Amino acid sequence: MEAMMTGMINNIFFIIFPIVVYQLLTTTGQRNFFVSHRLSLTILFSISIILCMMFPYQVVSEDYIFDLRQVPMILGALYGGPLVSAVLFLVAAITRIIIGGDGMYIAVLNQLIIAAGVPFLRPMYMRINRLMKVVLVFIISIVSLLFNMLAGHFFFGDPIHDIIEIWLVLMLNQGAITALTALLIEHIQRQEYMFNSLLKHEKMETVSHFAAAVSHELRNPLQSIKGFVQLMKEYDYSRDKQIEFHEMVLKEIESAEDLIDDYLVYAKPTYGQLEASSVSCEVQHVLKIMVPYANGKGVEMHITEMDGNAEILMDRHKFQQAIVNIIRNGIEAMSNGGMLAIAIKSTPSKVSVHITDEGIGMTKEEVRRLGEPYFSSKIKGTGLGMMVTYSIVSQMNGQIFVDSEKGKGTEFRLEFPNLTNSIKK
Ligand code: ADP
Ligand code: MG
Numbered sequence: 001m002e003a004m005m006t007g008m009i010n011n012i013f014f015i016i017f018p019i020v021v022y023q024l025l026t027t028t029g030q031r032n033f034f035v036s037h038r039l040s041l042t043i044l045f046s047i048s049i050i051l052c053m054m055f056p057y058q059v060v061s062e063d064y065i066f067d068l069r070q071v072p073m074i075l076g077a078l079y080g081g082p083l084v085s086a087v088l089f090l091v092a093a094i095t096r097i098i099i100g101g102d103g104m105y106i107a108v109l110n111q112l113i114i115a116a117g118v119p120f121l122r123p124m125y126m127r128i129n130r131l132m133k134v135v136l137v138f139i140i141s142i143v144s145l146l147f148n149m150l151a152g153h154f155f156f157g158d159p160i161h162d163i164i165e166i167w168l169v170l171m172l173n174q175g176a177i178t179a180l181t182a183l184l185i186e187h188i189q190r191q192e193y194m195f196n197s198l199l200k201h202e203k204m205e206t207v208s209h210f211a212a213a214v215s216h217e218l219r220n221p222l223q224s225i226k227g228f229v230q231l232m233k234e235y236d237y238s239r240d241k242q243i244e245f246h247e248m249v250l251k252e253i254e255s256a257e258d259l260i261d262d263y264l265v266y267a268k269p270t271y272g273q274l275e276a277s278s279v280s281c282e283v284q285h286v287l288k289i290m291v292p293y294a295n296g297k298g299v300e301m302h303i304t305e306m307d308g309n310a311e312i313l314m315d316r317h318k319f320q321q322a323i324v325n326i327i328r329n330g331i332e333a334m335s336n337g338g339m340l341a342i343a344i345k346s347t348p349s350k351v352s353v354h355i356t357d358e359g360i361g362m363t364k365e366e367v368r369r370l371g372e373p374y375f376s377s378k379i380k381g382t383g384l385g386m387m388v389t390y391s392i393v394s395q396m397n398g399q400i401f402v403d404s405e406k407g408k409g410t411e412f413r414l415e416f417p418n419l420t421n422s423i424k425k
Contacts (some may be wrong), residue, residue, distance in 0.1 A: 007057025011068040014051040018044030018072070019184055042084045043070040051419040053095045065103065066170050070114060071178045074140050077118035078125045079185065089115030103342055105153045114144055130186050134179045141178040145171045202384040203321060206328060207267045210293055214263050217292035221252035262289045266320060274315055276419050279344050279351055280308045282316055286323045287342065293328070298337025301327075305343035310351040312397055312416040314419040325385035326355050326412050332378065333410065334357025351418045356411040362404040370402060 016263030021044060049069045067093055077085035087206050092111045097293035118140060123131060136351055149167050153159075154275035228245045231237075237245070266289050287301055293299050330340050343354040362370075369375045393400050395419055404410040 005039040005057065007067075007262060008173060010055050011052050011057050014048050014055070015068055015071050015177060015181055016184070018048055019181065019188065022188070038080050038084050041076065041080050042087050042122045045076040045080075045084075046087055047093050048072040049088060053092070053099065064277060065099065065101075065107075066166060068174055068177055070110075070141060070144055070174060073111065073114050074118055074137060074144070074178055075181055075185070077138070078117060078122055078182075081122055085115045085119050087403075096278060102156065103152070106155060110144060110148050113147065114140075116179050130183065133182055133186065137178045137182045138175040141175040142171050145174060157184040158226055187257060199388055201384060202325075202388050203267075205382050206321075206385070207322060209328075210263060210266075210289070213296045214259060216296060218256055221256040225249050227250050231369055252287065259292070266324070268317075274313050277314050277316055277319075278308070279312055279353060279416075281311045281341065282314070282319055283323060283344060283353060286320050286327065288323065288325055290331075294331050294340065297331050297334070299331045299334055300338075301340045301342065303343070304341045305345060307344050307346045307351070310344060310346040311419045312351050312396065313419055314396075314416075315392075316384050318392045319396070322389040322414075323353065323355075324415075326390045329385060330355055330357035330359060330410065330412075333361070334356050335360075346418055346420070349418055350415050351420075352416075353414040354411060355414075356409065358409040361406040361408050361410055362402075363406055367402050367404050373401075 020043075022040070032415045037283060043401075049072050052067040052069040052072070053065070056065045073085070073092060076088045080088075089111055093108045096107045096111070121136070121140070128136065145167065222354050228249050232245055234243065262285070266286075266288075284303075287303070290301070327340065327342075334340070340360040341354070341356040343356075344355070345352050366377070371386045372383075374383040375386075390400060393414055393416075399415045399417070401413040402410065403413070
């Protein structure tokens with residue numbers, strides 16, 4: 001019994017570990033990791049299956065090996081779908097065949113049935129609520145073991161009553177572990193979902209601030225278009241003069257369009273993939289979007305140094321969001337206007353983005369609390385901007401350094417691994 005307990009705990013660990021690894025590796029924006037990252041899911045669950053089978057918790061004989069391999073198989077099929085299920089089946093079947101013994105026929109047959117059958121339940125599984133999910137995986141788990149037990153009895157005439165206790169313990173145990181694991185996955189996914197909602201919420205807050213500035217900025221081109229059109233209506237200009245006016249009107253319309261385009265690209269809540277991108281391109285894009293906002297607050301933005309070649313690995317939309325948050329704080333720190341300096345520098349190993357304001361600055365305590373959710377000194381602040389920025393930067397393997405003096409200003413320095421030199425093309 002004691003050996004069984006130890007073995008059982010081992011097995012539980014083998015099943016929990018992929019989920020823990022996932023939680024450690026996971027990055028925000030990867031909602032539904034277990035659904036959308038099939039390769040990682042397959043590899044992690046394969047390791048689970050092999051470990052469970054290598055260290056079973058009860059070996060009655062070569063023919064009867066009790067372990068929890070069915071848990072990753074069932075959950076893999078439900079979360080990953082038919083393809084993941086097929087690969088997990090191959091892994092489980094090959095491992096079982098290597099172990100050998102008469103029991104292997106039933107075991108492989110059972111694995112085949114799980115692998116082929118469970119994916120059919122997937123569409124339903126995705127629709128039902130958490131409680132129903134737990135019940136469903138519990139039932140699948142028990143039915144699958146019942147099949148094993150009865151198949152053993154009917155094909156090999158194994159006397160069930162000899163080891164009925166072990167079967168019962170296993171059924172309850174496996175059912176419970178499957179249910180618990182499903183619950184854990186659901187819980188993690190929900191947390192991720194909530195974090196992403198928070199991210200979006202924070203961005204919408206920024207976007208709504210920009211909207212005021214952008215519409216204000218749109219007034220200028222609209223005013224001059226209106227002026228030209230009125231002029232043309234009132235006077236009979238020469239053809240040349242008319243063409244000149246038309247061109248000016250078109251130019252104003254284009255600049256208004258550009259403004260709206262840039263703004264909309266930023267406002268779109270899409271999340272791209274990680275790719276090597278030019279830091280200066282993205283930073284310049286952000287600056288373009290933010291000009292109306294900065295103008296509205298009497299802040300001038302200057303690029304003091306710009307390494308145009310430096311590339312880093314990034315999700316462009318998120319990187320932009322991180323930079324926007326810092327620049328926006330810098331602008332907001334200078335309530336009487338001022339200068340915001342931006343520099344991009346690179347060394348062979350690092351690319352750094354420096355954002356320096358001449359604003360109110362922060363105390364050591366405030367700097368320490370940066371990135372803490374809901375920490376804000378502003379009346380209408382959310383205290384989420386820096387939290388989002390920190391999480392984005394750390395996902396990019398970057399670091400944030402803050403140098404601030406109360407009353408003088410603040411410098412944010414973001415450092416990222418330099419791609420330009422590490423990958424020789
Ligand atoms: P919010 O801007 O909504 O307050 P953030 O997470 O963006 O939330 O910033 C948190 C707090 O950090 C701000 O309220 C402010 O007190 C401080 N802070 C951030 N950046 C600066 C800066 N450049 N200068 C002074 N204080 C800053
Ligand atoms: Mg902010």
